[in-house]
Amino acid sequence: MNVRRDPDAVLAAWLEEGPSALPESTRRAIAVTTRTTMQRRHPLWMPRGRPLMNTYARWAVAAIAVVLAIGGAAYVLAPGGGQIGGPPNATPSPSPSAVASATSPASPIPLPKAEFVYPGTYVPAFDPGLTFTVDHEVEHNCAPNFRCRGSIDVDLPGWMGLEFGQPRIEVNIIRVDKLNDPAKPGSLMDPPADLAAWVAGTPGVTVSSQKAVKVGGLAATQLDVRTGNKDVAFGPIPGVTDIGFGLGANWTARLFVVPVDGRQVVIILHAEDGSLTELQPLVDSIVWN
């Protein structure tokens, strides 16, 4: 027997099938991640280092940085290893890194326009051109039940920024076209040939280690640095008007200064909990195009 049916009624009924209430476990997971995730008001790791910045703005940035530093310390020192709202993992395992391999067989694809980055080999908008590889999802102290993803903060010709996990570990790649001229406050200058030495000699920057390395086959200088209780502004970021290139107060960071075809590129690794080595494989995967 053939019964005539209204396709739209069938379609509507089919569409209504399925759950409509968010499971409690997901609500709890969202609550945990909310409590353990800092809101992003600005990429505060970068002081607003423009020459035209006024005194009040500097004080505001410094004050926010101090508050964040205190908050971060409280978070790290909190009972439960910062896993607010729940006990620490019973069997903590080493955090997998954002491991990347220069020998990855993956074909490079453009860095997605969406907010997230997954394992793969990517071509960002950065100029000079490069590729980098992330070979598996980072699970850097993620909240329970939450699968970490890398976030794409910035993908511009002059600045690429990614961050992973919680607390955040991040990599920023910046092309340095101009620097603040220390001899003429408010003016900019061309970067010197030895940019690494210039950075190392900037007041407020303490270098704990310096060595010659290679990044993508090019000679580079690796600097492990620490800043004091004030932000350090180096200069502008090409194509960016409201954020400058620099280091936040009380930072530990690893910098790679790489001359690429006559242009200066600085790669900055920073981790809120000091896990600088986790992003080293990503740096090792860089190939200049």
Place this chain on the structure above:
Amino acid sequence: MRTRLVERAQDGDDVAFSELVDLDGDLCYAIAYRILRDPERAQDAVQQAFLLAWRELPRLRDAERFGPWLHRLLVNACYEELRRHRRWSTHIRVLPVDGPSGPDPTVSVDDRDALDRAFERLTPQHRAVFVLHHHAGLPLAEIAEIVGAPVGTVKSRLHNAIRTLRAAIVADSQVDSTEARPA
């Protein structure tokens, strides 16, 4: 009330944000489930959307636009889930979930099967438009804002999605009819 909650959450009030999750979580999950046809992936997408909303909330200029903005994050999270799903898994059939909105007797097993297969063939963009309009009941202009496409494109996607799904049911009916015909 919602706008006030959004403003409080923008100032870092996680309790206010939890209230927003309570208010919007169910609809977000219902939308995500219907786009993804997978409860676990839908939970992941909702979680991801809310986490991103929390992080980026201070940058939302107009608190009254929280709803469309959240739905945009949700739809993007669903696209990501679909992209990952296609890359990492093969054709896994998802059975309807029993419960308050479990299988409807109006929908035969064959219909369900045909619709599931047809829906699987739709692009993520077509799925999103279809679900946002026919399940969430959102107007086309708002959907256009959410998916970041012109209203004309939304209309076109909606038309194509419905045509594909109707065709699946009709084709299924014709098979039934042929099978029921006496020899």
